[in-house]
Amino acid sequence: MLRTSKFMAAKFMALAVALTMISSSAFAQFSRYEFVAGDSYDYLNTTDMTQKISGMEGIPEEGMNSDISMEMYVNYTVVRRLPLGVGVVQMSYDGMSFSVNNDQQQMEFDTENPGEVLGDDPNAQITGEILNILTKIQHTLVISPTGDILANVTDYSPLLDLATPGAPDPIKTIAGLIVNIALNYQSNRDLTAQQSAGQLVPWLFTLPLRGANVGDTWNSRIGLGTTSTEVSYVGQHIEAVEGEEGRVLNEFELYQEVQLDPITSTMMNFEPYSTNWLIALDGNCPFPVTADSETSMVMNGYNEAYFQIIGAIAGIGEVAQRMQDPNFDPATIPQVFADASEAAREQMSGLANMHIEQDTFISWERIE
Numbered sequence: 120m121l122r123t124s125k126f127m128a129a130k131f132m133a134l135a136v137a138l139t140m141i142s143s144s145a146f147a148q149f150s151r152y153e154f155v156a157g158d159s160y161d162y163l164n165t166t167d168m169t170q171k172i173s174g175m176e177g178i179p180e181e182g183m184n185s186d187i188s189m190e191m192y193v194n195y196t197v198v199r200r201l202p203l204g205v206g207v208v209q210m211s212y213d214g215m216s217f218s219v220n221n222d223q224q225q226m227e228f229d230t231e232n233p234g235e236v237l238g239d240d241p242n243a244q245i246t247g248e249i250l251n252i253l254t255k256i257q258h259t260l261v262i263s264p265t266g267d268i269l270a271n272v273t274d275y276s277p278l279l280d281l282a283t284p285g286a287p288d289p290i291k292t293i294a295g296l297i298v299n300i301a302l303n304y305q306s307n308r309d310l311t312a313q314q315s316a317g318q319l320v321p322w323l324f325t326l327p328l329r330g331a332n333v334g335d336t337w338n339s340r341i342g343l344g345t346t347s348t349e350v351s352y353v354g355q356h357i358e359a360v361e362g363e364e365g366r367v368l369n370e371f372e373l374y375q376e377v378q379l380d381p382i383t384s385t386m387m388n389f390e391p392y393s394t395n396w397l398i399a400l401d402g403n404c405p406f407p408v409t410a411d412s413e414t415s416m417v418m419n420g421y422n423e424a425y426f427q428i429i430g431a432i433a434g435i436g437e438v439a440q441r442m443q444d445p446n447f448d449p450a451t452i453p454q455v456f457a458d459a460s461e462a463a464r465e466q467m468s469g470l471a472n473m474h475i476e477q478d479t480f481i482s483w484e485r486i487e
Contacts, residue, residue: 149352149369150330151264152405154206159196160406161213161486165189166479174420174474178223185221195320195406204264206405210319212254230254258319266325266405267340322398322410322483324350324373339373349374368408369400377414386425392416410483418475426464426471433463 166189173182192213199207216229230251261270324339331337331352339348351372357365373396379389394414398407437459441447 148330148332149326149400149403151204151326151403152206152262152266153264153403154197154200154204154208154262154405156197156200158404158406159194162193162195163482163484163486164191164193165482165484166191167481168477168479170475170477172473172475174472175469177469183221183223185219187220188216188218190216198259201261205269206262206264208260208262210258210260212256215251215254260319262320262323262405265328266323268320268323271319321412321481322396322407323405324348324371324398347376367402369402371398371400372396373398373412377416385422386428387421388419390417390419406485407483408485412479412481414479414481416477416479418473418477420473421470426467429467430460430464434460 166187168185168187170185170187171182172178172185173180192215194211194213196209197206198209201207214230216231217227219226257274259270259272259274260268262268327335327337331350333352333354336349336351339350353370353372356368356370358368373394375394375396377392377394378384379387383389392414394412396410396412398410400406401408434456438452438456441451441455
């Protein structure tokens with residue numbers, strides 16, 4: 120049975136109040152997604168998290184509460200419609216903003232003003248730069264009319280200028296690491312295109328080959344790391360638009376049991392958790408008018424793999440900085456790397472016992 124929390128129920132009721140129920144059975148079935156070449160959709164993607172951290176040195180015994188917010192402006196454009204109704208979709212980021220507020224730190228960043236980083240945390244600038252780097256990445260997805268992702272190609276070329284080998288700037292080093300990690304991840308043969316693209320179109324679900332009627336429930340092949348996704352076709356409504364003929368909105372609820380991707384699960388100890396979605400589609404358009412989700416999860420510390428990555432990043436950064444000195448002896452690179460890596464690992468060792476409780480609310484709203 121589909122699980123619906125108070126949050127999702129409230130979202131559903133708020134939407135239902137503004138809509139008029141369709142009584143005709145002419146719209147009874149949702150059979151295929153329709154891709155139209157040239158169609159372009161802009162979204163405001165908002166993420167709000169409440170987080171409680173405990174079990175770390177320097178944090179009160181009762182824990183530290185944080186409010187974390189992120190906004191992303193995302194565009195999806197159907198660049199081609201292939202035979203059999205397959206759509207080629209290009210995804211790009213038009214901007215991001217990020218903020219963290221708690222008793223120990225305040226951090227804010229907006230890619231529209233990359234030079235204006237607010238934060239008393241020494242990582243504020245680097246966090247902002249990473250977000251700025253990520254906005255330069257573009258993705259191309261090939262999606263079938265039933266919602267199966269047939270291919271997922273990511274263009275990292277805008278990052279290559281920032282990732283010149285041996286460049287001393289730490290930002291360039293981080294850009295290179297992002298490219299290498301992402302390419303290794305995408306080449307993992309254990310991941311299907313559907314899984315690797317799950318975070319790019321998290322609201323997309325697959326349809327039964329026979330189509331779906333109102334009241335149907337089925338399992339979808341959707342998303343990164345989900346072991347099962349249960350979809351329910353809730354109903355259809357006509358959106359009330361004053362002075363105009365309303366458009367048909369198809370409403371779906373999703374319940375996802377989440378299993379993290381191999382990289383994340385290797386680095387962190389998460390308890391099993393789930394995500395609930397409420398999605399409204401305009402007719403047979405695969406790009407939702409709205410899509411809202413909530414997730415509650417618990418994490419119990421970081422594993423050795425995480426500290427290896429932290430150590431490697433610190434070692435590379437230190438070596439890159441030392442190489443700016445014309446008198447630097449390349450023969451000392453292994454020792455410089457080892458010392459910086461060990462220092463970083465020691466500094467972050469408290470994360471091994473960290474306990475996090477987090478509630479996440481995500482909203483995708485089409486800008487029209």
